[in-house]
Amino acid sequence: MHVRWLTAFFDFPAAEFGPEVTFWRAITGSTVSPPRGPAKEFATLEPFHGDPYLRVQRVDDGPGGMHLNLHVDDPAVGAAEAEALGAIPESTADDGVITMRSPVGGIFCLVPWTSGEEVRARPIRWPGGAISIVDQLRFQVPSAAFDAEVNFWSVLTGKGPIDTTDLDEVALNNSPRLSLQVVILRTDESEPSAHTALAANNVADEVERHEDWGATLVSRDAESAQMADPAGRLYCITRRNPRTGL
Template identity: 60%
Template sequence: MHVEWLTAYLDFPAPDFGSEVTFWRAISGSTVSPPRGENQEFATLEPFNGDAHLRVQRVDDGPGGIHLDIHVGDPVAASAEAVALGASLIADYATHCVLRSPGGGVFCLVPDGGEHTRARPIRWPGGTISIIDQICFDVPSRLFDAEVAFWEALTGHPMPGRGDPDRVGLTRNPALALQVLLVRSEVAEPATYLEVAATDLAEEIERHEDWGAAVVARCVDRVMMADPTGRHYFISQRNPRTGA
């Protein structure tokens, strides 16, 4: 399966939709497209340059979450390939398919829309440079090896050398705006998070706190944050241009 583009979809419960869109628009430095969909439930966070890789959706049921859209030439054929490799088909909408990976990550296979230009990171007042560039699947330990094998087989991208066997990224295509990272976790249920790459961790945290986020946990070069409604995400000190 040839991956043309990757998009992270932020799914918000209806009561939180407006405030959540405002927060994520602000920290990503984006504008918001006009709403679309039968019930005006979709919108795109438009970068100031390049093609969009972040979209938002209002959901009527459940707490929402984050899922990955994989843009391909033929979603139906790609769905059959994914199922043969161990994914579960959740829904087939003819134009796109919703699936669950062996490790529990939800993703959609959608038609290629012609996106090909990666957005550039933003330099903020004070000099910090940042971009939302990574989607992380927290995978229960018992399912981790199967999850790694699934994504490697599905995308055809051999995994890079594993400096950390518990944090495995798909081979990063420099043309894509998002990196996929698989993280071995002791959680009982899988979870999905977005991650921001920043040149200055302290300044980036302060900027997010100004918009209502809060620090949940700290590591040396990575911080778990909670947005104003409690949704967790990460900020890490990495090169925003390369992801390294």
């Protein structure tokens, strides 16, 4: 499958939608597009430079979460490939978007690629000198399903099988033509989940900026900080080069 673009979708419960959009707009330095969809449930976080790769959705049921959109030339062909690798079809929308579940049960969508989805966003330099960008979507996978999930995503996105021996974290791509890097993490949790990560040149400064907007520091080590946004949604700030992701 030729993946041309990636989008991370924040799925917010209706009661949290407004405050959550405000927080993530501020943290990413984005503007928010006009709402769209039958119930005005979708919007895009527009970066100051580059093409959009973060979107928000208001959901009426459940706690929300995150999911990944893979932008491809032909979603139906991509869905057949994904199903052959163990994915489970969920639904097909009128606009051609196909919703599926990975072998471990994580939701993702295959969407038609369009022009205007090709220029990667630039990091933002904040007052004080900190530089950061949301550049990863991280899937936390139960340990028993880790090997299968890594190889599902790796084969689906064209990288091929990966030897996961003694690995607890696998980064599947770091292409300058794609908006996000996908990372699979081994976890002791019983259910899969997804969260986003920011690359920052100064973790301490970035943590302080996020706390000013209502986030809470959950844990911290020399290289990263785990944060909770105002609604309790977990995410990470990591000390990596915001321009290269390394």
